Amino acid sequence: MKRVTTNALVDIGCLITFIPSLISGLVLFFVLPSGSGRGGGFATYLSIARDNWLNMHNYWSLAFAALLIIHLMLHWKFFRHIKKALGTNATEPGDTME
Numbered sequence: 001m002k003r004v005t006t007n008a009l010v011d012i013g014c015l016i017t018f019i020p021s022l023i024s025g026l027v028l029f030f031v032l033p034s035g036s037g038r039g040g041g042f043a044t045y046l047s048i049a050r051d052n053w054l055n056m057h058n059y060w061s062l063a064f065a066a067l068l069i070i071h072l073m074l075h076w077k078f079f080r081h082i083k084k085a086l087g088t089n090a091t092e093p094g095d096t097m098e
Helices: 003-031 050-074 076-080 082-086
Strands: none
Touching: 003 050, 050 076, 076 082
16 A cells, blocks of 8 residues: 555544544533533433543543554654754754754
């Protein structure tokens, strides 16, 4: 598989896993906050219990984090040479571009 195709698939995967993580996080923050008092553990939104929202949020966030780590590894060479890529010629004493 070409590197460009791999990058595109990882980036699309990041987007696909970020969206449900964001939505579930917003639901947990605004609609079903923790500590909502007595009986709060049974709170639901869209017929889904708070615990299920939390589980979905955790799983989608872990998948997003894993894909983000892969994304960073694919672009590691860029990050190693970020000063050169940004056009910064001045280096601090002791800085070396390896």
